Amino acid sequence: MQIFPLAVLPGTRFRRRRRELGLRCEAHPPYTVTATPSFSPEDFLLAYDYAETRLDTVFFPLPDLEVCWRQGAGRDFRKAADLRVRLGEIECVAKLVLNRVRPEEEIRRLARRLTQPYQVLVGPGLRDFGHLVRTLRTTTAENPFTPFEVVFFEPAELPRTSEFLNVLNLRRPHFLDGDLRYLFPQPGNRAVLFTLVSADRRARFRGDMQRQVYWWQGRRLPSLQELAELGDLDGVLIDSPVPFEAVCAWQDAVGPSAAEEFHIGFGEAALQARWLLRTCPDEYVGTVTGWKVD
Incomplete structure (x- = not known):
């Protein structure tokens, strides 16, 4: 409906x-x-x-949980690379990774090739939020009408999202500011979503256009009961060091019932694409989930 x-x-x-x-x-x-x-x-x-x-429905849901950040078995965020997609003859950046301070000219060049929408993934090792501010100024100057998501992976301190919103070069009011007006009681930003990914189970990131996701990195995959115990949060990012085939088997066995009850994502790009195409086949196509690294 x-x-x-x-x-x-x-x-x-x-x-x-x-x-x-x-x-x-x-x-x-x-x-x-x-x-x-x-x-x-x-x-x-x-x-x-x-x-x-x-x-018993939600008329104005937040976007699907889709915060994959890696491709293959590598698990060191310091070595993570931008995730790209090919749209026709054009290669675009879908996920811009900030795991270090990157040259401003490089950010400016990549900002001209971003998808609509796009994500900025902020790794645990980036302590210079000033670099994030400069990056967001650049990406929004090049894409003033494009909504986007900023994903913070285990930040040292809670992001003060209002400070980021104040520096953006988005054209306001954005279309989504009006279209999703009733997503929250107060009017305001609806074009930029902030997601916190953390292994901390305490709910502590609950403002408008904010969501908190549990970073599941255990050596085994979660049960339905364990997912239910994380129900106070906005979702679970499954990023366990288990074989690819084992995760596929979990998706096939547990996925249909889990997807009905919980917001679930996967850290590995191919597993995330498989999950989306399996649980939301009418909403996604393989082209836009065919992420590749440099």
Whole structure:
């Protein structure tokens, strides 16, 4: 089931009569209606919340959990490389990896070849958040309309996401700021998602457009019971040092029931692609999940 907020489109008779009808709407795309004579902005939020509860669904979900960072058996983030995809004759960067301070000219060159959307993966070894700020300024200057996700892997301290939002060169209001207005009670950023990947089970990254994912690196794969015990978090990234074939067998045996209950991702790119194509076959194609490293 999908739901689309009422919009008042330019050039329509409905829009010309909006003041007569008492309609308030956003001035920018997608021109979402925010109030009527009988429905306040708070009433809209309550109505969506009530409908989600009654129908046991989510009308405005966050993006799927897709934070793979490596290809093959290598597990040292310091050696991780950008993940790329080939779209036709063009090779694009889908995941820009910051595991060290990279030359600004290199970042500028890669920013011109980013996919839409894209991810910036921040490794545990990057302590210079100033470099991340400069990188985000560059990527958003080159891609002012493109939504993206910043993924922090085991950072030394919790990221202060508001500081990053303040330096972006995104065009605001972004289309998603209006389209996903009712994702959270307060209006604001909906175009940039921040994800924390950590082995800390304490829920501590819970603001708007923030999610916290448990980094499962145990020597065996989790059971359904163990996944349920992590239910206070927003998902689990499975990154265990077990053979590729064993993970495939787990996906085949446990995957169908696990995917219904939990948000699950895999650290290895081929395993992540296999999982998405198996659990969401109508939403993904092999072309866009065919990540490759340099």
